[in-house]
Structures are given as structure tokens and as C-alpha cells.
Amino acid sequence: MRGLLLVARRDLQAYFNTAWGYVILAAMLLIDGLLFNAFAMGASAQYSSDVLEKFFYLSSGITMAGAVILTMRLFGEERSAGTMVLLDTAPLTDLQIVLGKFLAGFAMIAILLGLTLYMPALIFVNGKVSLLHIASGYLGLLALGATVTAIGTWGSAVTRGQYVGAGITAVVTVALLLTWMLAKVSDPPLKAILSYVALFDKHFQPFQKGRINIESLVYYASLTFAFLVLAVRGIQGRRWR
Amino acid sequence: MIEVRGLTRYYGTTKAVEDLTFSIASNEIVGFLGLNGAGKTTTLKILAGLLLPTAGEVRLDGQDLFSAPLDVRKRIGFLPEEPPLYAEMTVRDFLVHVGLIRGLTREEAESAIPSVAERTGIQEVLDQVIGTLSHGFRKRVGIAQAIVHHPSLVILDEPIAGLDPVQIVEMREMIVGLRATCTVLVSSHILSEVSQTCDRLLILKNGRLAGQGTESELALRARGHARLLLSVRGTREDLARALDGPSEVTGWTVEAEAGAVLTARVDLSGDHAEVVVRRLVEAGVGIRRVVEAEAELEQIFLQLTGEGER
Structure with missing residues (x-):
């Protein structure tokens, strides 16, 4: 544990x-803020919970992009x-x-998400949302962030160049994001499998709407674990190369 | 003490190191020589725990490096040719961090800094950011990170590469100073430096050990005979009377003559210096100096690696 924390x-x-x-933090916050202002707040009147839902939707993209970078x-x-x-x-x-490296990356994601808290807080100026909705949305963002951070840790571990690593992480993340589209045109049982492994569609939306979904937490934890195991396997080979 | 037995390493089907066997005593400084591609770096990386061998064993103070890697790595310090430094950290923070990841407590790591800084001459840059240091200081910090956790074996790969003459002299003193607490294995292409710094040499050729021993021992092996340099008071006839008889003396020549003082080179069939001294005394020659002639390290190196035949 001590070695892990030192790394x-x-x-x-x-x-x-x-x-x-x-x-990176400033750029991500700027983009998230601009998107929040343009698409979540909008110009017309809307329910506060809808604004919050859109905020989590937009922030999920920022979280994934931040984790890749x-x-x-x-x-x-x-x-x-x-x-x-x-x-x-x-x-x-x-x-x-x-x-240790995963933890450092995940801590940065947590810091990034912590710095976005002012945006849900702004909703309270003219509206009202449930704290549980905010908590569940952030729990979902953290779970999604941990998963993409694990994919990024693996991508970085198995490639030599930083940009190649980022490219592989982005490809795997996008592939996991788009499996729901494949699910639509697939037959059972592949349809159910592709639908289940979709990173966002099935698993993030409950959190976005304010529901804590244990099944999705297990999914994110499993994917995180799997990519960390692959990362360990990936660096083990270096002493033989 | 480090013992290496039957060390072999393949990269795919290419053999890098084959059946290396040697041992290094505690507090000994050993030079590791070989041409490019001879297997030096592979061997050093295996000893440092960076690579696993295809076969063989390495024991440090009796403990096997491959069955107890974490324990043994705590007692090894390694400086690769390019010092591994975090450029954005200060020297002090970096050394504390390295001490911590190599198993020291924070108190131990912090208390080790002053003595390590003094041994490596980096006191004045301790609070400087590493990225701003000169090449010479970077090398020093590289050595400091290799010894901050009080290892019993320090492995230095090309420690003087890229240093200016003054820095080379300082680095030489630093390496010799490590002997007080560590066993040191030094790889270098600069043969004169190895000659001045090391107690013993290991010479690699095509992944195999072509020779090991002190410079004199290697010279004896390379030349096939021992050689003495004499400075005596007498005449050529006196020398002939002393040296022309015994079978141990295979040849001799007077190299210089200054008045009654002759400087001569005597070739022997083995380690028979005492025979020569006795004969000189019996012949009434005044002995001023008798020393073993050391071959040029380049000649030994070329002969043992077969490059002299090219």
C-alpha cells in the first residue's frame, strides 16, 4: 500500500x-462551462432537473476526454x-x-469534477434540484471517469509513445460508447451483450437522471478491474523484452 | 558479495549473454569491459533487476535476485548511462522520493541526504530544480540516487560518459569513495578510467567472459608471460650474469642507461620476481627499483576480445 501511494x-x-x-484542468473546465451555458442553461425556461441532467450529460464527455488526455x-x-x-x-x-499511476490519474479526474461543482450550484440561483440527484450524477461521473482512467492506464502501459497510448485509449473508449448502436442492429443474444457493455447508454443514464444503479456500478467496477489487470499484464512483459 | 552463475539471456533467438559466471567480493570495485554488443548492458540490467535471464542465478549476499526480487532490489543501486531524474523536482525532494520507494522511512531518507550530498558533491544544488542542472551535476545526482538507500551493490553504466576532464577526475574520486560502503560494478568504454578506478576487470566478448582478474593478471594472460621493470646500478655484464642463467627468465633488454644506472625490462615465464631479485643480489647488482610492468589496458583488451587480430 505504501509503495502504491508513493507512486x-x-x-x-x-x-x-x-x-x-x-x-488540462483549465481547458476542461472552460469547455465544460461553455457547454453548460450554451446547452444546459439554454435561453428558454426549463425544469431545473432537466438542466442538471444535461449538465451531467455534457460533463460525462468532458470526463472521458479528460481521462484520455x-x-x-x-x-x-x-x-x-x-x-x-x-x-x-x-x-x-x-x-x-x-x-499508483491509476490512482494519480483518477485523483486528477476527481479534482476536475470537484471544480465543476459550481455549475450545479448555479442552478440553485433560479431553481431547485435534489442533492441526491447531484450526488448520484457525480457518483456516475466518478465511476465513468475511473473506467476510462483504467482504460488509459492500460493504453499508456502497453504502448511506447504518449500519443499512441492516447489514441488506443480513445479508440477503445469510443468503441465501448458505440456498442449500443451495434446492439440496435444485432440479434439476440449479441444484442443483449452489446447493449450491456455500452459505456454510456445503458449505464450512465440512470445516474444522469438521479438514480443510483448498483448494476451499473458493478459494470464500471468490473471494467476498471479488467483494464487494470491488463495493464499489469502489459508491463510484466517488459522484463522479458 | 555478488555471485553470478551460468547467466544466459536470449532476445528471441539472438544470444546476448551466455553462461556468465563470476563473483565480486564486498567493497571491491570491478570494471566491466567489452565491445559494443558484447552483452555488458544486458548483464548490468539483469544484475539491477531490470531484465530477467533465460537461465542462471544471481545472488547478493547469498540471497537469490530472482526468487526474492523485492528484498534484493532494496540493496542494489543502479545508474544507467543517462541518469533517471525527474526534471521538475528539486534534488532534495527527488532523493527523498527515491529513498522512500526503495524502502526507507521518511526520517531515514531525509537524514541520509546530507551524507549522500557530501559524498557526491551536490550540497550546493540540493534545493535546485533538477531540470536546471548542468550535465556534470546531473551525473552526480544520478549517483546520489543510486546510493541514497545505502545499497550493498552499486551498478554504474558509463558513469563518466560526457563529462569534462575535471568532472572525470571528480567522478573517479567519487567512485573510489563508494568502496567504503558498497561493492561497485562499473561499465565504461574509457579504458584508462577503468584502469585507474577498478581493482579488477571483467572482459566480455560475444556475451561470454573472455577474461577476469587484476590488470597484471590479465596482462600475464594476454602476453603469456610476466614482465618486470628494473632500475639497477651496475653494468650490462652484471645484468647478463644475473639474468642469462635461470629458466624462469625468458628474455631481457636494457631500455635506458643513465651513467651507472640501467633501466631494464625482464620477461618471465610466470610470477618469478623473487628469482630475479635473488639473482641480482647474488651478482652484486645494486637494486634501486623492481616493479611489475603493467601492459597497456588497450593491448589486453584487444587481445582478449580478439580485436587485435583484425
Whole structure:
């Protein structure tokens, strides 16, 4: 546990010791704010819960994009700077290294989401929403963020270049997002499988509407676990290469 | 003490290292020599725990590196050719971080900094951001990270590459200073540096050990005979009387003559210096100096790696 936290702390510091972390957070917040103003608030009168629902819908895209960008450096930066050798020669297990890096990436997503809290708070100026709706929406964003962070950790672990890693993460994420479209044109039992693995359509929408869906939490946790296991397997091979 | 037995490593079907066996005593500084592609870096990476071997075993103080990798890695420090440094951290924070991930407590890591900084001469840059350091200081910080956790084995891959002459002298002193607490394995292409820094040499050729020993031992093996340099007071006839008889002396030549003082080179069939000294005394030659002639390391290297035949 100690090794894991040391890796996580170093990687989290790395985001803030350079402009990189600030720039990404600022850019994501700016885009989220603009989208919130343009599409969620809108010009016409609407229910506060609808505004909040749209906010979570827009923020889910920002969360996924943020996770893809923030995770590309996890292993790629260490490799390009030649510092991976510090971790490889330290008494750390591969699991500690992967979990530490995942935790750092996920902490950045949590910070990003924490900084968006002012937007739901703005709804209270002219309207009223349930705190449970806000809590469930953020729980969904965190679960979605953890899943894409795990995909990004794997993408970064198994590729040499940062941009290649980000590209693979983006492709896998988009593929998981679009399986619901394939489900529409598929026959059972493939239809049910494709519908179930859809990253957003089936699993995020309940949170967006204010419902905490245990089945979806299990789905996100399972996907996160699976990609972290793949990331560990991915870096284990380096001592044989 | 480090013991390596039957170390073999393939990359696919390409053999990088084959059946390497050697041992290094505690507090010994050993130089690792070989041409490019001889298997030096592969061997160093295996010893540092970065790579796994196809076969063989490595034991550090009796503990197997591959069956207890986490325990053994705590006692190894490694400096690759390009120092692994987090450019955005200060030197102090970096060294504390490295100490922590190598198993020290925060108190131990922080208390280790002053002595490590003094040994590596980085006191003045401790609170400087690493990205702003010169190449020489980066190398020093690289050594500091390799010893901050008090390892018993330090592996240095090309530690003087890219340093200027003054920095080379300082680095040499630093490496020799490590002997007090560590066993040191140094790889270098600069043979004169290895010669001045190391107690013993390991020479690799095509992934196999072509020779190991002190420079004198390797010279004896490379030349096939030992050589003494004499400075004596006497005449050529006196020398001939002393050296022309015994079978141990295979040849001799006077290299310089300054008044009554002769400088001569004596080739021997083995380690027979005492025979020469006794004969000189018996012949009434005044002995001023007797030393083992060390072959040029380049010659030893070329002979052992077969490059001299090209």
C-alpha cells in the first residue's frame, strides 16, 4: 500500500509541478462551462432537473476526454524521460506501480469534477434540484471517469509513445460508447451483450437522471478491474523484452 | 558479495549473454569491459533487476535476485548511462522520493541526504530544480540516487560518459569513495578510467567472459608471460650474469642507461620476481627499483576480445 501511494503521490505532483495539469484542468473546465451555458442553461425556461441532467450529460464527455488526455503521460512520460528505470529497480510490485499511476490519474479526474461543482450550484440561483440527484450524477461521473482512467492506464502501459497510448485509449473508449448502436442492429443474444457493455447508454443514464444503479456500478467496477489487470499484464512483459 | 552463475539471456533467438559466471567480493570495485554488443548492458540490467535471464542465478549476499526480487532490489543501486531524474523536482525532494520507494522511512531518507550530498558533491544544488542542472551535476545526482538507500551493490553504466576532464577526475574520486560502503560494478568504454578506478576487470566478448582478474593478471594472460621493470646500478655484464642463467627468465633488454644506472625490462615465464631479485643480489647488482610492468589496458583488451587480430 505504501509503495502504491508513493507512486500515486509522485505522479499527482508531476501534474502540478509543470503547467500540464493546470492547462488540462483549465481547458476542461472552460469547455465544460461553455457547454453548460450554451446547452444546459439554454435561453428558454426549463425544469431545473432537466438542466442538471444535461449538465451531467455534457460533463460525462468532458470526463472521458479528460481521462484520455490525463492518462497518456502515466507510463509514456516515464519511458520518454528514462525514469521508468527508477520504478523498475525499486522494490515495488507491478501491481503497486499500475495502481499508483491509476490512482494519480483518477485523483486528477476527481479534482476536475470537484471544480465543476459550481455549475450545479448555479442552478440553485433560479431553481431547485435534489442533492441526491447531484450526488448520484457525480457518483456516475466518478465511476465513468475511473473506467476510462483504467482504460488509459492500460493504453499508456502497453504502448511506447504518449500519443499512441492516447489514441488506443480513445479508440477503445469510443468503441465501448458505440456498442449500443451495434446492439440496435444485432440479434439476440449479441444484442443483449452489446447493449450491456455500452459505456454510456445503458449505464450512465440512470445516474444522469438521479438514480443510483448498483448494476451499473458493478459494470464500471468490473471494467476498471479488467483494464487494470491488463495493464499489469502489459508491463510484466517488459522484463522479458 | 555478488555471485553470478551460468547467466544466459536470449532476445528471441539472438544470444546476448551466455553462461556468465563470476563473483565480486564486498567493497571491491570491478570494471566491466567489452565491445559494443558484447552483452555488458544486458548483464548490468539483469544484475539491477531490470531484465530477467533465460537461465542462471544471481545472488547478493547469498540471497537469490530472482526468487526474492523485492528484498534484493532494496540493496542494489543502479545508474544507467543517462541518469533517471525527474526534471521538475528539486534534488532534495527527488532523493527523498527515491529513498522512500526503495524502502526507507521518511526520517531515514531525509537524514541520509546530507551524507549522500557530501559524498557526491551536490550540497550546493540540493534545493535546485533538477531540470536546471548542468550535465556534470546531473551525473552526480544520478549517483546520489543510486546510493541514497545505502545499497550493498552499486551498478554504474558509463558513469563518466560526457563529462569534462575535471568532472572525470571528480567522478573517479567519487567512485573510489563508494568502496567504503558498497561493492561497485562499473561499465565504461574509457579504458584508462577503468584502469585507474577498478581493482579488477571483467572482459566480455560475444556475451561470454573472455577474461577476469587484476590488470597484471590479465596482462600475464594476454602476453603469456610476466614482465618486470628494473632500475639497477651496475653494468650490462652484471645484468647478463644475473639474468642469462635461470629458466624462469625468458628474455631481457636494457631500455635506458643513465651513467651507472640501467633501466631494464625482464620477461618471465610466470610470477618469478623473487628469482630475479635473488639473482641480482647474488651478482652484486645494486637494486634501486623492481616493479611489475603493467601492459597497456588497450593491448589486453584487444587481445582478449580478439580485436587485435583484425
